[in-house]
Amino acid sequence: MTTNSLSYPNSKLWLAAIKPPMYSVAIIPIWVGTAVALAETQTLSWEIFITFLSSAILIVAWINLSNDVFDSETGIDQNKAHSLVNLTGNKSLIFRLGNLFLALGILGILAIAWLQQDPTVLGIVLLCCFLGYTYQGPPFRLGYQGLGEIICFICFGPLAIAAAYYSQTHSWSIASLAASLIIGISTSLILFCSHFHQVQDDLAAGKRSPIVRLGTAIGAELLSWICGAMFALIALFSIWGIFPAWTILTLLSLPPALQLCRHVGQYHNQPDRVSNCKFIAVTLHFWSGLFLGLGFVLSAL
């Protein structure tokens, strides 16, 4: 088996660089927006759903590849063996590959806009891509000011879910807006958790992530409050009748939420031990999003 200078098998480094579980952030908002549309209209265009899903995956691939490119320019990824730029030693290849994914992703959304003779979805997705660029690309690099979580919330929550819902219905809805708040929170939690183990590297590169600003102890406490608020919102939206009763299924994702809060609470200041918390947050995002969408689909039957 091929190994690198740190004696990690190269296959593991490549998997860590490609981050397959992270593509949950592309799938879930399209699934939830489409599920709300199905529940409200009893109709579903599979063609639009599959095209939107493929485009979202390609766009998230672009944001990840370009993140490695832009981070290689600021030096923040110097110690990150699983950066695609460090692994290949070819920044321009990763940049061009990322741009190809972006172009293909936008092409899929263009096809939806052309098919429906309506540019609304295209406009929303282009706005997402621009905001995603401002997170990491020059001259903005807003992630370095600690603004990543807000951008993430807006893009993967209200914007992505409104676009997925609109692509099916050509209208807007309160339920889809409420669902987007839940998905926006759970997606931002992933980014928030990804900063706990990177405080030293972030400080050295001048990146003032929320965890650099707050410290790991307050960050861990805030994480528990945000998780609590997320489940409280789900319960309130169900009680108020904005969500159908079946969405109570989302409570089945409480175990990963509890695991995440306990794990970060215990190890917030131990980078080696807390480094996997991002993937517990992905598990929470995946299951809560899956059950939330399922709740809407079941209510349509």
Ligand SMILES: C/C(=C\COP(=O)(O)OP(=O)(O)O)CCC[C@H](C)CCC[C@H](C)CCCC(C)C
């Ligand atoms: C690449 C992202 C985070 C990595 O951040 P960081 O540099 O701290 O981590 P590493 O240590 O791994 O280098 C994700 C950033 C997401 C961004 C804030 C918002 C992106 C918006 C998307 C373009 C929206 C896609 C919408 C689609 C689902 C229709």
Ligand SMILES: O=C(O)C1=CC(=O)c2ccccc2C1=O
């Ligand atoms: O590599 C990462 O840490 C992340 C990649 C990514 O695409 C994403 C998307 C939405 C929220 C968080 C994250 C990451 O943390």
